[in-house]
Amino acid sequence: MSPLVQGMLTIFIGVGGCVGYFYFSNLILDKVIFPAKGDNPGININRANLVRPWLFLFPAMAALGLYLVYPVVGSFWRSLYNRSGDEFIGFGNYAVMFNDDGFQVALFNNFLWVLIVPAGATFLGLLVAQLTDRLKWGNIAKSLIFMPMAISFVGASLIWKFVYANNADIGLINAIRDMLGAEEPLDVLQVSFWNNFFLMVILIWIQTGFAMVILSGALRGIPEETVEAAIIDGANPFQVFFKIKVPQIMGTIVVVWTTITILVLKVFDIVYTMTGGNFGTEILPSYMMSYMFRDDGRATAVAFVIMIIVLPVMIWNIRQARAEMR
Structure with a gap:
């Protein structure tokens, strides 16, 4: 089948199926299950209105159940x-995993990533x-800083692989070291811990770039009156920024x-592309991938641990987003 025909057929079936579902489900609800007739038609109308929202929620709930709850x-x-x-072994995979040195290294590295990357990018x-x-040319600067967001993680890793290359002719770090008189090039990706x-x-x-765009919009939403009042009271630029602006956009x-x-x-792509998880750079997703094709039980145990770690952060994020909307 032609890809164009296949795409059009998919759209037709998908859109047509959605329209047909909502039309016929409401028709059956109003005409068959709770028809607006009889001695008390108002009761049936109220019952139908109570059920109707669930008709609209059912496709989303079914999709979430099939593609999220069931896989978990x-x-x-x-x-x-x-x-x-x-063979059922209970929590044997988890016991072996938590006693494995590789898992402990990956967990520690993940802690470092969570501690440093969000703080660095947000700051x-x-x-x-x-x-x-x-700046007058601020929009140009923002475009340049946001540009890496358009690059895939693998593409960005390949770019930085040249920066970190252990060759003074290619690697920026080794070129600087060579200018400072270093005798031999250094492969920074093999320097334990610091890599x-x-x-x-x-x-x-x-x-x-992502943090810049979101926070720039938040800064522009700060009322000018509060900033002007702080300046009139004698606040310097640092005090205005840290004591007036930052508290207002803390959410x-x-x-x-x-x-x-x-x-x-x-994140997985960067570590896999740059080091493959070697030289002490393993993180939980790369540790999981190392077992994916040779020990499915162990790999799924790691995946479940990652989900447990991510879940509280997601809940916190959702609560903060809702608080921002109020």
């Missing part, structure tokens, strides 16, 4: 079986948003922070 429950159940999936985004609003920070720089570079800062945190807990 199925993954947890699979994690309770052995490698081949034919730089806030700083850039404040500074560029005062994690070099990988974090890539994600901070990408996410700074937005928290939302940006938690959004980047959720992304950090799921």
Whole structure:
């Protein structure tokens, strides 16, 4: 089948199916289940109106159940079986996993990523948003800073791989070291512990543009009266920024922070592209992938742990977003 015909057929079936579902479900509800006739038609109308919202919610609930709830429950159940999936071992995979040195290293590295990347990206985004609003060419600067957001994680990793190359002719770091008189090039991606920070720089570079756009809009929403009043009272620019502006957009800062945190807990591409999880740079998603095709039970156990870690952050993010909308 031609891709064009296939796409049009998919759209026709999808849109037509949705329209048909809502039309016929409401028709059956009003004409068959609760018809507006008899001695008390008002009672049936009220009952139909109570049921009607669930008709609209059912497709979304069914999709969430099929593509979210079922995989979560199925993954947890699979994690309770052995490698081949034919023997129930309870929490054996979790016990082995938590005692594994590789898992402990990955968990510690994930903690570092969660601690540093959201803080760095949010701080730089806030700083850039404040500074560029005062420049005539601020929109051009914002466009340049936001540009990395259009690059995939793999593409960004390949760019930074040249920056970190252990060759003074290509790698920026080794070129600087060569200018300072270093005798031999250094492969920064193999320097234990510190190589994690070099990988974090890539994600901070990408996410700074996202934080800048959101926080720039929040800064522009601050009433000018409060800023002018602070200036009249003798506040200097630093006091205006940290004591007047930042408190008023703290809710937005928290939302940006938690959004980047959720992304950090799921990041995989950068580590896999740059080091493959070697040299002490393993994180939970890359640790999971290392077992994906040789121990399905262990891999699903790691996936469930990642979900448990992400869940509180998502709940906090949703609550903050709702508080912002009030």
